[in-house]
Amino acid sequence: MTNAQLNRFKDKAFQAFGLFCTFFGLIVLAIFLLDILKEGLARLDWDFLTSLPSRRAARAGILTAWAGTLWILVMTALIAIPLGVAAGIYLEEYGKKTRMASFLEINIANLAGVPSIIYGLLGLELFVRQLQLGGSLLAGALTLSLLVLPIIIVTTREAIKAVPKSLREASFALGASKWQTIRMQVLPAATGGIMTGIILSLSRAVGEAAPLIVIGALAYVPFVPEGPMDEFTVLPIQIFNWVSRPQEAFLINAAAAIIVLLCITFMLNGIAVYLRYRQQKKVKW
Amino acid sequence: MSKNYKLEAKDVNAFYGGFHALKNINLALEEKAVTAFIGPSGCGKSTFLRLFNRMNDYIEGFRLEGKVLLDNKDIYQKSVQVDELRKAVGMVFQKPNPFPKSIFENVVYGLRIQGISKKGILEEAAESSLKQAALWNEVKDNLHKSALALSGGQQQRLCIARALAIEPSVLLMDEPASALDPISTSKIEELIYTLKDRYSIVIVTHNMQQAGRVSDYTAFFLSGELVEHAKTKALFTSPQDTRTQNYITGRFG
Numbered sequence A: 001m002t003n004a005q006l007n008r009f010k011d012k013a014f015q016a017f018g019l020f021c022t023f024f025g026l027i028v029l030a031i032f033l034l035d036i037l038k039e040g041l042a043r044l045d046w047d048f049l050t051s052l053p054s055r056r057a058a059r060a061g062i063l064t065a066w067a068g069t070l071w072i073l074v075m076t077a078l079i080a081i082p083l084g085v086a087a088g089i090y091l092e093e094y095g096k097k098t099r100m101a102s103f104l105e106i107n108i109a110n111l112a113g114v115p116s117i118i119y120g121l122l123g124l125e126l127f128v129r130q131l132q133l134g135g136s137l138l139a140g141a142l143t144l145s146l147l148v149l150p151i152i153i154v155t156t157r158e159a160i161k162a163v164p165k166s167l168r169e170a171s172f173a174l175g176a177s178k179w180q181t182i183r184m185q186v187l188p189a190a191t192g193g194i195m196t197g198i199i200l201s202l203s204r205a206v207g208e209a210a211p212l213i214v215i216g217a218l219a220y221v222p223f224v225p226e227g228p229m230d231e232f233t234v235l236p237i238q239i240f241n242w243v244s245r246p247q248e249a250f251l252i253n254a255a256a257a258i259i260v261l262l263c264i265t266f267m268l269n270g271i272a273v274y275l276r277y278r279q280q281k282k283v284k285w
Numbered sequence B: 001m002s003k004n005y006k007l008e009a010k011d012v013n014a015f016y017g018g019f020h021a022l023k024n025i026n027l028a029l030e031e032k033a034v035t036a037f038i039g040p041s042g043c044g045k046s047t048f049l050r051l052f053n054r055m056n057d058y059i060e061g062f063r064l065e066g067k068v069l070l071d072n073k074d075i076y077q078k079s080v081q082v083d084e085l086r087k088a089v090g091m092v093f094q095k096p097n098p099f100p101k102s103i104f105e106n107v108v109y110g111l112r113i114q115g116i117s118k119k120g121i122l123e124e125a126a127e128s129s130l131k132q133a134a135l136w137n138e139v140k141d142n143l144h145k146s147a148l149a150l151s152g153g154q155q156q157r158l159c160i161a162r163a164l165a166i167e168p169s170v171l172l173m174d175e176p177a178s179a180l181d182p183i184s185t186s187k188i189e190e191l192i193y194t195l196k197d198r199y200s201i202v203i204v205t206h207n208m209q210q211a212g213r214v215s216d217y218t219a220f221f222l223s224g225e226l227v228e229h230a231k232t233k234a235l236f237t238s239p240q241d242t243r244t245q246n247y248i249t250g251r252f253g
């Protein structure tokens, strides 16, 4: 074989390998989805979505679970978005490039990789015990906010960094102050990227069970939460609870609840993909 | 200091970290005249130009020694408000950089950030600066169209209009036509010609013919030094320094 032939062969071989890897992941996911759909779709009806939990599988519903998930989603967003975006703006635009700043930077990046159960333990000590919030929605949302803050901070900074320097210079040269430039040019241009980060981080928060179990969220909550101090459960905990029962009927319930949870996360991811697509379509200059 | 100059640099040295970018520059620029900065790439023209509206302030590790005066006042003094300075000293960049907004909003941006929001005032300012920038006839029916939909040459004239809207007395232009086709370039040159009655203009250019056509004075820079500064005609016909001679006859750079 000549050198060129060898190179072509390597090229082909890598392509085939890459194709296999791509399909491997997709096929496993597809099998899992089909399995879940086959098992759970028939169980999924209006009653299932609007019934309270019950000891009898056939009467049990996920009303409290998805209501809890929605509460947690909204409250986490309200807490984490302003904090995360403001911290991202500060670090990127105002933070001096000192030793302290790079130390902070590395630590925030590391925080994004800390296992979620650790955040649960932190939440348990800080919010549940010290601040005496108990196993409430507020404690849960605060804990999940800690979990997603690093992600929001990092993506906000990336989005701000991606705003072309020429845009800032144009604004400064016309006499704009730093804050005016940030508010009128940088943030609008970075919104797509920031939103994408926010939504992906929220979709992660929606799927978490471990930290909420640690802070004491219950599997069995017989009422829909009405305020931030109420006890709650969320879909992943409900699913976890049903999956660990021996009866076939509860496994079917779990499959149906998984479909609902997947719908929520797919919807969030869909919005993120759409925002990124819109941002890429914007004219570059 | 008997004469009143518009802009003056006194014993200016500038550094990017350890790199000595401008070396001992003394230069005084006349009011309501066009001065061209020429010189090979990397000689410090942009660095020097950006001193006059303090655009280098944002570059990390940048350091300035010496004095830069506008109307005999040191613009690097602590008491100087940078945004006030930039109302007096406008700038046009090499690549057209309109905001991703409408044509109208681009032109009135400088006024809006000053807190001016009366529709009548903004509309008047937009019309008069677009006329000064010779763009009015092309865009007057589409003021609310996106500025990014304009051609490169139109975008650059929009950027000039935007700079004029805040009524500066100095206009700094860093290779304003280098990204443009010949027709747009000549439009910009004509424009500079008509603007010099009202503004003091400094233009960086790589195009010697352009310097010859539009400027009254020319300053030649080489490796961070100001080699020669003279009336444009004199500098091109009888340069005093052999390095200037070599450069304008195309022997290096």
Ligand SMILES: Nc1ncnc2c1ncn2[C@@H]1O[C@H](COP(=O)(O)OP(=O)(O)OP(=O)(O)O)[C@@H](O)[C@H]1O
Pocket: B016, B019, B021, B039, B040, B041, B042, B043, B044, B045, B046, B047, B048, B059
């Ligand atoms: N931000 C920066 N950091 C470090 N060095 C810089 C920076 N900007 C410019 N320089 C250096 O300073 C010198 C002068 O740069 P400047 O941009 O002023 O040159 P110029 O004459 O405008 O060149 P050109 O004609 O290519 O635009 C160059 O050697 C350049 O490498």
Ligand SMILES: [Mg+2]
Pocket: B045, B046, B047, B174, B204
């Ligand atoms: Mg330059």
